[in-house]
Amino acid sequence: MNFYHSKPTAVNSTAKKPTVTKRTVQIVRRLSDCTGQRPASGAPARPRDTTRFKLSARPNGSCTSRPASKIVAKRAIEPRGTKRKSQTPDRVEFSDEEDGASSSDVGGSESDAASSRKRVKSSVSSVESSRGPRRQVLAKEAFRDGAEHLSFIHGADATSGAYAAKYKNPWDEQEFVTVELQYPSKSPRERFELKWPKNEQEDYRPMEDIIETIKHIIDHYFPSELAQKHRNVDTGFERRFNHAWTRQDIPGYLEVVEEFNAVVKSLVDDGTIQRKLAAQDYLDLDLVRRILDQTYARTVSPKVESLRAYENGTDFVYGELLPRFVSKIFEQTGLNHESIFVDLGSGVGNVALQAALEVGCESWGIEQMSNPCDLAEQQAIEFPARARLWGLDVGKVHLLRGDFTADPRIYEILKRADVVLVNNQAFLPATNDKLRDMFLDLKMGCQVVSLKPFRPVKHDITMRNFGSVVNTLAQKEYEYFSNNVSWTDQGGTYYIARKDHTELERFAKLMRKKGLR
Structure with a gap:
């Protein structure tokens, strides 16, 4: 969005x-x-x-x-x-x-x-080079x-x-x-x-x-x-x-x-x-953006003023990842049309729609604020019809209204998810802690993309923190560049964490050799 x-x-x-x-x-x-x-x-x-x-x-x-x-x-x-x-x-x-x-x-x-923090753009979707099954x-x-x-x-x-x-x-x-x-x-x-x-x-x-x-x-x-x-x-x-x-x-x-x-x-x-x-099995990013723009212009733009309300010091202050950055994330995580994508805090649903169009996967989003939810519902109706105008097959889109830390539907969806996106740039620490605990239910190999890390960057497993959920996340830090997010021209960092017990099992095996439990 x-x-x-x-x-x-x-x-x-x-x-x-x-x-x-x-x-x-x-x-x-x-x-x-x-x-x-x-x-x-x-x-x-x-x-x-x-x-x-x-x-x-x-x-x-x-x-x-x-x-x-x-x-x-x-x-x-x-x-x-x-x-x-x-x-x-x-x-x-x-x-x-x-x-x-x-x-x-x-x-x-x-x-x-x-x-360099400035790169030359390409109109080709990032997903082309990493798409999975046809x-x-x-x-x-x-x-x-x-x-x-x-x-x-x-x-x-x-x-x-x-x-x-x-x-x-x-x-x-x-x-x-x-x-x-x-x-x-x-x-x-x-x-x-x-x-x-x-x-x-x-x-x-x-x-x-x-x-x-x-x-x-x-x-x-x-x-x-x-x-x-x-x-x-x-x-x-x-x-x-x-x-x-x-x-x-x-x-x-x-x-x-x-x-x-x-x-x-x-x-x-x-x-x-x-x-x-x-004969095609992927879509050019320029075409993806044209269709998303048309959908947005007919549903969100006429009522965009209703989205201005936000409150500092809460989880309801946020910005958006721009389409080219989102496409890069799809590539890095290996998202394909057989995957399940989840956007926690999806606003008017733009990223969920992009996943369904660009990748063709089953796509979920959930948002709590009422005005974005109202417009997300309108986009969800217009989007498949507009894709049909262009003769294109797209993935199923589900945009939910609710609190992602409390909605029981999300807990069930996360168990099946392959990629989870959380734009937690402005989330309060308590919200990030709740999300981290929710990730216990993720299946092995599921990836979580976030603007702030769920595992501390210099975290080491010890006997004291052995039971922490962060030990089940293998995380890497990446850099994004200018014009990739809505709130700044500057670059920054983001994180991709994979549900993986390898490091935890290695530590447990080492402790057993030392005679410790």
Whole structure:
């Protein structure tokens, strides 16, 4: 669950708008070079807050997700309720690059390793290199007759009804235009309104959502030659969208969407997309993030202000691990689609959803605070439907409401768990002690990932502490780097402990040789 805030680039409202071009909609094979470009103002050189649902303007003009972070208060971790914002680039560019830390490097070295705290990012999921038994990515039911009856929250629902007052027409037209976008499945098309937020701080921008979604479908679902054709800098969809936007050419914008829809439908009808998905057994992290962002934008973002309440000096002050760091944890622990993943203190459920989508495993989360629980329930409903839109099979998700130190359901789940995540950065010592005692019921080999250690770093087994539960945990310390957590730009340490009696048995054997019990 990551909550970010950044100031978007404002569109220059003083610039003279060109008149709307009225013409008959037709398929255009190639458009000439576009010379006009919408100027922007007010974009910070480096936003201090992170965002999951934005296009971030980069010096070369390309746009990609780039997280940053913000420290909320001294000795406090950022609350889950910090609103996330979106930057508006002058031109929406397609780019395969991404700044920051590599998913194959972030958090992967032990604490005594001499390595840089800044790494180069990769868009490939960390899980690819360590996946276990082959996972099924294709959701066959998404390509059967009847899939068109799928129910989900449309992008248009986030800009109409109770939210309509927040949006305006981006062009000079009096009426709003609605478009429908085809996803890589037989599911119904998603409706979008071509609107722009009145307040530049509003974080959902449907027109950016459309363009980013098209980019990901091209990158991850099209055959390579066709993808290369439609990414062409002169004739591709990106160039034509920018051309229509700059000229305020509404028919031109609509015609690009309709041409894209026709291409996707043909690939579904002839089985190309189904065959491509059937040959895969992992998902690219960029695609995972796109689906999670869409789910979040339609369920959590409209009510994100309700998450601001937190109380210093309690267990209810916390921050979040960001998706790339979470993906690295999946890799390190060897999580696969046959595993059971548990997030203790799961907030709105983002990490549990990521495990079910990226890895395909059975995923559990439990949260006590009422507002995050309410939104987690909405995400749990939207998530499988949105994955089905993308034609993807995902693991079962269970998001519970309750106190994980007292809920009897969790005790039973922990007995079956393979990986347990505890973001205990701000937990009180008493809470960590209760959790440590709960780990007695973990099965052998189960791994616990935490921000604070459950076994003291320099702990040695002695006759005095022989019965302590910490002696059953074989623990290693690792380092994470910048932009991996929501509450700081800096790196830190985290711990992976495995339920393992080897060291305890070795000590007991040594004591027996010495004639001690």
